[in-house]
Amino acid sequence: xxxxxxxxxxxxxxxxxxxxxxxxxxxxxxDPEALRDALRRMIVARRLDRECIAxxxxxxxxxxxxxxxxxxxxxxxAIALGPEDFVFPTFRELAVAMVRGVDAVQYLQYHRGTxxxxxxxxxxxxxxxxxxxxxxQIVHAVGHALGTKLDRGTGVTVAYFGDGSxxxxxxxxxxxxxxxxxxxxxxxxxxxxxxxxVPSAEQTAGEIWKRAEGYGMPGxxxxxxxxxxxxxxxRDAIARARAGEGPTLIEALTYRIxxxxxxxxxxxxxxxxxxxxxxxxxxxTRFETWLRAEGHVDDAFLAACGEEAxxxxxxxREGVIATPAPPAEWMFDWTYAEPPxxxxxxxxxxxxxG
Amino acid sequence: MAESWTLSAALNRALLxxxxxxxxxxxxxxxxxxxxxxxxxxxxxxxxxxxERVFDTPISEAGIAGTAVGLAFAGWRSxxxxxxxxxxxxxLEQVIxxxxxxxxxxxxxxxxxxxxxxxxxxxxxxxxHHGESxxxxxxxxxxxxxxxxxxxxxxxxxxxxxxxxxxxxxxxEPKARYWGKEEGDLTxxxxxxxxxxxxxxxxxCTIVSxxxxxxxxxxxxxTLAAEGLEVRVLDLRSLSPIDEDLLGAAAxxxxxxxxxxxxxxxxxxxxxxxxxxxxxxxxxxxxPVERVTGWDVPYPxxxxxxxYLPTVDRIAAAxxxxxxx
Numbered sequence: 001x002x003x004x005x006x007x008x009x010x011x012x013x014x015x016x017x018x019x020x021x022x023x024x025x026x027x028x029x030x031d032p033e034a035l036r037d038a039l040r041r042m043i044v045a046r047r048l049d050r051e052c053i054a055x056x057x058x059x060x061x062x063x064x065x066x067x068x069x070x071x072x073x074x075x076x077x078a079i080a081l082g083p084e085d086f087v088f089p090t091f092r093e094l095a096v097a098m099v100r101g102v103d104a105v106q107y108l109q110y111h112r113g114t115x116x117x118x119x120x121x122x123x124x125x126x127x128x129x130x131x132x133x134x135x136x137q138i139v140h141a142v143g144h145a146l147g148t149k150l151d152r153g154t155g156v157t158v159a160y161f162g163d164g165s166x167x168x169x170x171x172x173x174x175x176x177x178x179x180x181x182x183x184x185x186x187x188x189x190x191x192x193x194x195x196x197x198v199p200s201a202e203q204t205a206g207e208i209w210k211r212a213e214g215y216g217m218p219g220x221x222x223x224x225x226x227x228x229x230x231x232x233x234x235r236d237a238i239a240r241a242r243a244g245e246g247p248t249l250i251e252a253l254t255y256r257i258x259x260x261x262x263x264x265x266x267x268x269x270x271x272x273x274x275x276x277x278x279x280x281x282x283x284x285t286r287f288e289t290w291l292r293a294e295g296h297v298d299d300a301f302l303a304a305c306g307e308e309a310x311x312x313x314x315x316x317r318e319g320v321i322a323t324p325a326p327p328a329e330w331m332f333d334w335t336y337a338e339p340p341x342x343x344x345x346x347x348x349x350x351x352x353x354g
Numbered sequence: 355m356a357e358s359w360t361l362s363a364a365l366n367r368a369l370l371x372x373x374x375x376x377x378x379x380x381x382x383x384x385x386x387x388x389x390x391x392x393x394x395x396x397x398x399x400x401x402x403x404x405x406e407r408v409f410d411t412p413i414s415e416a417g418i419a420g421t422a423v424g425l426a427f428a429g430w431r432s433x434x435x436x437x438x439x440x441x442x443x444x445x446l447e448q449v450i451x452x453x454x455x456x457x458x459x460x461x462x463x464x465x466x467x468x469x470x471x472x473x474x475x476x477x478x479x480x481x482x483h484h485g486e487s488x489x490x491x492x493x494x495x496x497x498x499x500x501x502x503x504x505x506x507x508x509x510x511x512x513x514x515x516x517x518x519x520x521x522x523x524x525x526x527e528p529k530a531r532y533w534g535k536e537e538g539d540l541t542x543x544x545x546x547x548x549x550x551x552x553x554x555x556x557x558x559c560t561i562v563s564x565x566x567x568x569x570x571x572x573x574x575x576x577t578l579a580a581e582g583l584e585v586r587v588l589d590l591r592s593l594s595p596i597d598e599d600l601l602g603a604a605a606x607x608x609x610x611x612x613x614x615x616x617x618x619x620x621x622x623x624x625x626x627x628x629x630x631x632x633x634x635x636x637x638x639x640x641x642p643v644e645r646v647t648g649w650d651v652p653y654p655x656x657x658x659x660x661x662y663l664p665t666v667d668r669i670a671a672a673x674x675x676x677x678x679x
Contacts, residue, residue: 147427169416
């Protein structure tokens with residue numbers, strides 16, 4: 001078995017085997033500095049993810065959805081984007097958000113319950129607000145891409161979503177509109193094997209990437225735990241879109257090592273053996289092994305990454321804990337551009353004791 | 355002599371003028387381009403403004419609404435059409451979860467200047483799903499505004515105001531009134547967003563209504579006048595927010611309120627109007643608020659329509675009842 005999880009059928013595009021041995025062309029256009037940076041980002045992101053789970057356990061975050069195991073799928077794709085590109089994420093894309101420059105403490109306000117999922121500036125970071133409805137952001141991405149096309153812009157819009165999303169009507173509507181309008185978009189599915197407790201085999205009977213043909217766009221299946229492969233297919237899809245050749249559907253096969261969220265107990269629906277077996281495909285180990293073999297990283301570099309990850313996790317922890325509940329008037333401040341009348345202002349006074 | 359307008363033509367002109375004024379305004383939906391809309395509201399717009407700004411979409415209501423969200427992120431303003439009342443429901447998730455909440459979610463950084471046009475209500479002898487009154491689904495969603503024109507000139511005004519509004523506005527267009535005519539000049543001057551209007555003065559009672567029911571209310575008012583009962587007619591126009599000033603004044607001045615709508619009674623606008631009247635003017639009331647509404651049943655087949663819709667007789671009887679109380 002070359003991939004973890006429940007997927008049969010078509011073998012995904014892969015550059016590094018699970019043990020870090022190259023099985024394809026590793027010259028994907030990332031120089032040694034960029035390769036090291038990608039590994040550094042993966043290490044920092046994983047450390048932060050674990051810190052967030054600890055913060056939840058300590059009562060500093062409400063519910064947190066971890067992404068351990070998906071670092072290559074997220075960072076490998078995100079580093080293929082340019083500054084003019086725009087991401088519409090799910091609630092599990094913290095590693096993508098970090099690549100886009102979203103402030104982690106701002107991002108985590110959603111999980112702290114001090115605001116909804118968009119307190120950072122989505123237009124400045126070009127990373128949309130996070131929320132939990134499934135698949136709806138796919139259509140937003142298509143609309144945004146249509147806007148770019150009408151503006152004759154060069155940006156590409158990327159929708160991130162999971163395998164469970166592909167069962168929703170909004171996946172179909174978004175993919176169909178993207179195909180019909182030939183918009184500069186990339187539809188990027190991280191198939192992590194599980195939609196809470198339902199395995200991908202029970203989510204859909206076919207292969208997700210193959211649906212692309214029905215929407216009149218290319219589809220590609222990639223090993224989502226292989227950073228080089230994810231980067232290469234995303235880069236190609238972005239280039240196609242930027243050249244006016246329309247959207248691409250990417251299915252990245254990966255594995256959700258942790259629970260769906262801190263409120264979920266995966267012991268109820270999958271075995272520890274399955275999870276342990278999946279660790280063999282760990283994206284960080286794979287990439288690091290290859291980088292070491294190539295002589296691009298050494299112990300000193302890895303030690304520095306570890307230190308940076310510790311410091312970043314600690315700083316984020318401090319920032320999160322220092323974030324207070326917002327004042328109650330914020331409930332009313334942004335519902336409408338102007339107070340709408342009709343007794344709404346009276347409700348505000350009643351709520352605030354004014 | 356002033357020109358005569360149907361509601362369909364007035365709304366068409368509102369879209370034309372808005373597209374003319376704002377180069378970043380788009381109009382899209384099912385059959386709005388080449389065909390000009392099943393009620394002709396978008397007739398000729400694609401020819402005039404091109405297929406990039408006025409375009410047909412696949413049959414995809416959630417897709418249409420979600421596309422407008424993404425376009426707003428990209429700085430575009432959208433007028434989207436849901437072809438019929440009951441066909442707007444696939445888009446409810448996008449409307450309620452995103453269009454209504456994006457401004458709040460982003461702390462005001464991302465506006466949703468989206469106008470959602472929905473041909474709505476009954477009275478056209480339509481099939482099942484072509485006669486529904488969906489207003490309270492939208493009224494109950496914070497972040498949205500909801501307006502309902504009752505006449506061509508006010509239709510022009512309300513649609514222009516909705517398009518200009520920085521917040522999302524649902525415009526429910528009474529299908530039964532699309533071809534009714536009104537003479538006058540099209541203008542945005544007059545009552546604004548969130549404001550009602552008085553269509554007839556009187557002191558015996560106030561009838562509060564909106565949309566297609568206004569025509570029947572005015573006929574009932576004529577009938578009652580012949581009996582010596584002069585009633586005030588308040589056209590709400592805006593269901594969210596409600597014009598509390600006009601409603602409160604009506605309750606204080608006339609002491610009696612009859613509210614008329616074709617939506618089912620339970621938790622319809624009548625419930626809200628009755629509650630507001632109590633909050634605003636309980637001490638002035640001479641009689642309980644009376645509701646004349648559709649029934650708590652699905653909208654009936656065409657042959658039974660008049661057994662469902664408030665009739666002139668039911669409206670007049672309700673007024674006599676509260677006056678005699």
